Amino acid sequence: MSFARESLLVAAKDLRIEARSRVTLYQVLPFGVVVLLLFAFALDPDRGQLSRVAPGLFWVAVLLAALLAVSRAFAIEIDNGARDGLRLSGLDPAAIFVGKAAAVAAELVVLELVLGVGVFLLYDVELRSAGLLVVAALAATVGVAATGTLYGVLVAGLRARETLAPVLVLPVVTPVMLGATRAWEAGLDGAPSEGWPWVALLGLFALLYGALGTLVFGPLLEET
């Protein structure tokens, strides 16, 4: 079976489980929306300030919700010893990494669409370059999904995984937070041309962690 087909098999399996359990729909998505609303309430007296910080608040909400999605991606492998099944499946570990990261990325895209609409409704922002926002969001999503999947498997076998994952992942995705926020600032209220260098940074980050994940996911799956 080809690498792409193996990746697709894992991604389809994870997405089917999410569609059935509806954890993303009932827990991750509402969590992201609540974070956006909290910020809106906290900064409501000054609508100007709210629109200025909207990109940062959007990406904070996305990253916090992403932690739940990543945690869930590995929680499903714990029950019934499914992780052993995955190890014994014969699938290429790199394909498992790509498949799981792709499933997380797909969930994040849905999350970003909903939160994006929320930002426009709640934060009174203007749109200068939709293309910049979309490309930046896609690059950031791949970076967050790859990083989260890599650190997710690292802590999956630990008792303290729920608390350890955010401590490990959030500092690592700081460049994504920074790059995506700057790119969105340029795409919303700034000069779009200033956003593209940040998109390049996001693309580089996604590439780096994608490559790292395909290399080390296998040993981490075996030994953690």
Added chain:
Amino acid sequence: MSLVVRLRSAVCLLDRYPALAGADLDVERGDVLLLSGANGAGKTTLLRLLAGLVSLQSGTAEVLGHDLARDRRGARRELALLGHETACYDDLTARENLRFAVEAAGKPAADADAALERVGLARRADVRHGRLSAGQRRRLALAGALARQPRLLLLDEPHAGLDGEGRAVLDDAVRAAPMAGTTVIIASHELDRARALATREVEVVAGQCVARPAEWELARA
């Protein structure tokens, strides 16, 4: 002699405790080997070692010609393990769980339906794993192991949790395995039942394998 398993001085540590303490074992192609022994003797660890799920601390382990220290994946492609847990996903149906396992092993998805039929779960194919009874889950796990058409089948307490019909299905599968070129290793406490299936027996004692031409073997000879 065609060796499917070759262990030499195998040592495995679990939480610093030597679960296997210098085990030696040879298993030939077509054998149905019974691993007997007390609780905690190391039977499950031995099966997990052969499946490449635990690492060797020292010694050597070859399974189906693959050195487990260097090529666990190669061995895994050709074996199946029925362990204490089902390794299935609660939110997927029996058919979906099986299709994932079968397709991951590079087999056609249709094999999943045939395996469900074989273990008597065809009518429960569209029920989620989380809603199956314990015995049905065991049957599903057995179907998953059989559907991979492994050259080495590792069974850890395979009769546990199965009803009479399920046990019969399992026993038939084990009896048919050597004819299909499959070698079987069974760890069990249900010795009478397992001995009726086995061609030889090894007792695991304190992490070591002790070959015993037991009374039942001598009687059969």
